[in-house]
Amino acid sequence: MKKRVAVLRGDGIGKEVTDAAISVLEAIGRRFHHEFEWVYGLLGGEAIDTVGQPLPDETIRICEESDAIILGAVGGPKWDNHPSHLRPEKGLLQIRKHFELSVNLRPVQAFKSLLSVSPLKEEVAEGVDMMIVRELTGGLYFGEPSFHDNDKAVDTLVYGRDEIERVVVHAFELAKQRRNKVTSVDKANVLESSKLWRKIVEEVAARYPEVEYDHMLVDAAAMKLITYPSAFDVIVTENMFGDILSDEASVITGSLGMLPSASLRVDGFGLYEPIHGSAPDIAGKNIANPIGAILSTAMMLRSSFGMLEEANALEAAVKNVLESGFCTSEFKNIGRQILSTTEMTEKIISEI
Amino acid sequence: MKKRVAVLRGDGIGKEVTDAAISVLEAIGRRFHHEFEWVYGLLGGEAIDTVGQPLPDETIRICEESDAIILGAVGGPKWDNHPSHLRPEKGLLQIRKHFELSVNLRPVQAFKSLLSVSPLKEEVAEGVDMMIVRELTGGLYFGEPSFHDNDKAVDTLVYGRDEIERVVVHAFELAKQRRNKVTSVDKANVLESSKLWRKIVEEVAARYPEVEYDHMLVDAAAMKLITYPSAFDVIVTENMFGDILSDEASVITGSLGMLPSASLRVDGFGLYEPIHGSAPDIAGKNIANPIGAILSTAMMLRSSFGMLEEANALEAAVKNVLESGFCTSEFKNIGRQILSTTEMTEKIISEI
Ligand SMILES: CC(C)[C@H](C(=O)O)[C@@H](O)C(=O)O
Ligand SMILES: CC(C)[C@H](C(=O)O)[C@@H](O)C(=O)O
Numbered sequence: 001m002k003k004r005v006a007v008l009r010g011d012g013i014g015k016e017v018t019d020a021a022i023s024v025l026e027a028i029g030r031r032f033h034h035e036f037e038w039v040y041g042l043l044g045g046e047a048i049d050t051v052g053q054p055l056p057d058e059t060i061r062i063c064e065e066s067d068a069i070i071l072g073a074v075g076g077p078k079w080d081n082h083p084s085h086l087r088p089e090k091g092l093l094q095i096r097k098h099f100e101l102s103v104n105l106r107p108v109q110a111f112k113s114l115l116s117v118s119p120l121k122e123e124v125a126e127g128v129d130m131m132i133v134r135e136l137t138g139g140l141y142f143g144e145p146s147f148h149d150n151d152k153a154v155d156t157l158v159y160g161r162d163e164i165e166r167v168v169v170h171a172f173e174l175a176k177q178r179r180n181k182v183t184s185v186d187k188a189n190v191l192e193s194s195k196l197w198r199k200i201v202e203e204v205a206a207r208y209p210e211v212e213y214d215h216m217l218v219d220a221a222a223m224k225l226i227t228y229p230s231a232f233d234v235i236v237t238e239n240m241f242g243d244i245l246s247d248e249a250s251v252i253t254g255s256l257g258m259l260p261s262a263s264l265r266v267d268g269f270g271l272y273e274p275i276h277g278s279a280p281d282i283a284g285k286n287i288a289n290p291i292g293a294i295l296s297t298a299m300m301l302r303s304s305f306g307m308l309e310e311a312n313a314l315e316a317a318v319k320n321v322l323e324s325g326f327c328t329s330e331f332k333n334i335g336r337q338i339l340s341t342t343e344m345t346e347k348i349i350s351e352i
Numbered sequence: 353m354k355k356r357v358a359v360l361r362g363d364g365i366g367k368e369v370t371d372a373a374i375s376v377l378e379a380i381g382r383r384f385h386h387e388f389e390w391v392y393g394l395l396g397g398e399a400i401d402t403v404g405q406p407l408p409d410e411t412i413r414i415c416e417e418s419d420a421i422i423l424g425a426v427g428g429p430k431w432d433n434h435p436s437h438l439r440p441e442k443g444l445l446q447i448r449k450h451f452e453l454s455v456n457l458r459p460v461q462a463f464k465s466l467l468s469v470s471p472l473k474e475e476v477a478e479g480v481d482m483m484i485v486r487e488l489t490g491g492l493y494f495g496e497p498s499f500h501d502n503d504k505a506v507d508t509l510v511y512g513r514d515e516i517e518r519v520v521v522h523a524f525e526l527a528k529q530r531r532n533k534v535t536s537v538d539k540a541n542v543l544e545s546s547k548l549w550r551k552i553v554e555e556v557a558a559r560y561p562e563v564e565y566d567h568m569l570v571d572a573a574a575m576k577l578i579t580y581p582s583a584f585d586v587i588v589t590e591n592m593f594g595d596i597l598s599d600e601a602s603v604i605t606g607s608l609g610m611l612p613s614a615s616l617r618v619d620g621f622g623l624y625e626p627i628h629g630s631a632p633d634i635a636g637k638n639i640a641n642p643i644g645a646i647l648s649t650a651m652m653l654r655s656s657f658g659m660l661e662e663a664n665a666l667e668a669a670v671k672n673v674l675e676s677g678f679c680t681s682e683f684k685n686i687g688r689q690i691l692s693t694t695e696m697t698e699k700i701i702s703e704i
Pocket of ligand 1: 542
């Protein structure tokens with residue numbers, strides 16, 4: 001197959017980890033006889049500096065003409081005091097909205113060999129294997145009215161039935177390919193939007209009798225992610241709760257730099273990025289962990305290109321390298337061999 | 353002094369732990385020559401069953417005629433399928449709003465001798481000593497419009513300057529009595545309300561040059577509560593973020609049953625309750641941990657009655673009992689002596 005991929009390397013370590021991911025995809029292409037065409041676009045801080053907008057029109061065009069988007073990371077202290085329409089994150093929000101990337105997937109998996117770096121006791125973090133499904137283009141993030149003056153501020157949490165239904169259906173579909181369990185997180189004892197959410201979950205669940213499901217309040221979920229994280233299979237929730245819970249979940253295994261994400265449109269088009277930030281303090285030093293970016297492209301192979309075998313091969317390569325005792329610099333002092341970004345990338349490629 | 357206290361024992365273990373707290377306060381009264389008058393009122397499930405409302409008018413009257421309120425816990429499966437105006441939690445929300453209990457305080461402290469039960473590694477949980485200050489009567493919980501029909505749902509996050517300012521001022525005042533550090537949590541990269549929040553924090557901070565402060569995004573805070581919880585001193589945040597983060601924080605030390613809370617009106621009147629729920633499964637068995645309820649009354653002595661020495665004596669008594677190796681039944685298998693609710697209460701009284 002031939003696929004065209006828009007590459008938005010972004011800022012800081014976003015560039016290095018994206019380059020790493022591309023080298024690994026090239027190796028996948030060689031082994032499985034696919035051809036990838038890379039089309040580069042600007043996003044975030046660099047785009048602001050270069051063309052005065054976090055999401056330039058040219059970047060939108062490049063993405064529209066591609067089969068998928070891979071993204072590194074955006075932001076940095078340089079742009080922190082910009083007005084909000086000129087901040088790197090604005091570019092992220094705009095790209096999600098423009099491409100209707102309404103379903104955000106954040107898998108969190110414990111790597112057994114790295115449990116010693118988890119902030120949780122090893123027996124608590126062990127066996128964690130969950131998928132957080134976050135609604136990404138609705139709720140408080142985009143509702144109107146939304147304004148503030150010197151005395152008052154308003155944000156609006158709006159959801160339509162369709163917006164809720166499509167993400168909930170996605171969660172139930174995923175559960176069928178996993179352990180058949182969905183936990184829907186809401187705040188139905190307080191929020192009207194959560195009452196509608198819960199109702200729609202009930203309706204969708206009725207169409208998936210083979211999938212077990214429950215409802216959990218967001219405060220209870222925030223606790224259980226720490227006390228008993230391995231109990232979760234698929235979690236589905238609205239945008240703001242998903243933002244908080246997915247970041248909370250991302251640190252429980254101690255391997256933030258390894259975690260991928262996918263943001264999908266209903267037709268399978270998607271944007272793939274590691275969940276870590278641009279880490280300006282370590283940018284350009286060839287020490288960043290490229291695994292989050294690399295595993296994000298495995299999600300792309302699977303979700304946007306239907307290349308299941310290829311995705312599995314890529315994930316297996318990463319796993320082998322980790323199990324052979326290699327890691328990157330954030331895991332110092334645990335008796336493992338530390339590789340640079342490019343060395344880690346080469347090691348993974350050698351396993352493909 | 354003579355103080356009249358409204359006692360809302362609520363449902364499940366709420367009753368037993370409130371009784372325990374009252375016995376301990378009686379002991380404090382004897383030692384320090386205070387007289388407490390207890391006036392009992394209904395709240396929550398029992399109130400629904402008895403008079404058909406979660407917060408009966410009679411209870412409001414009792415509370416209005418008292419100097420403070422102590423509360424056990426409300427709720428239980430029996431009322432879970434009631435319509436929302438007839439649910440126990442509704443009583444809680446109404447009492448907060450009626451008495452303008454706008455500042456919720458949730459201290460989280462690690463007891464060194466119990467760190468083995470924390471889900472976090474002992475070295476991560478060690479030294480945790482934070483105070484979460486949550487705005488309790490504004491934001492998404494009470495904003496209008498707020499409705500849902502079959503196709504659409506809306507909730508509204510509204511804040512006025514005064515609502516934000518009073519809770520932020522409270523946080524800075526508390527920081528002065530602690531380690532002089534405030535972390536304000538918001539989502540200023542997305543929400544308009546957070547932008548106003550951040551602005552007001554800046555203004556208030558300027559009046560407290562001796563207090564160090566920073567802003568943290570709610571997703572970053574959800575991570576740091578797990579990776580480095582001992583870094584926090586005072587956290588201040590809006591209602592919904594506070595709900596999630598305070599529950600998240602409550603499990604990091606492994607001693608949920610020990611944690612107290614206070615919900616305060618600006619004039620010092622307040623409602624005091626343990627943060628745990630009504631735990632219907634263990635209700636009536638005399639095994640519930642009364643320490644959360646007991647420590648809540650220490651907060652009452654301090655915040656509503658200005659009885660600092662008394663509050664310190666009570667807290668010291670609890671600490672001594674824990675350090676002598678006693679605990680309640682949730683801490684089994686850690687080689688400590690398990691006491692029943694009433695035995696634990698007597699032990700604490702014997703230390704006063
Ligand atoms: C940068 C920010 C707007 C964004 C969000 O809140 O969605 C980020 O935290 C994320 O989770 O991707
Ligand atoms: C019961 C519920 C309405 C309440 C809240 O969300 O405020 C509870 O979770 C709390 O934190 O006291």
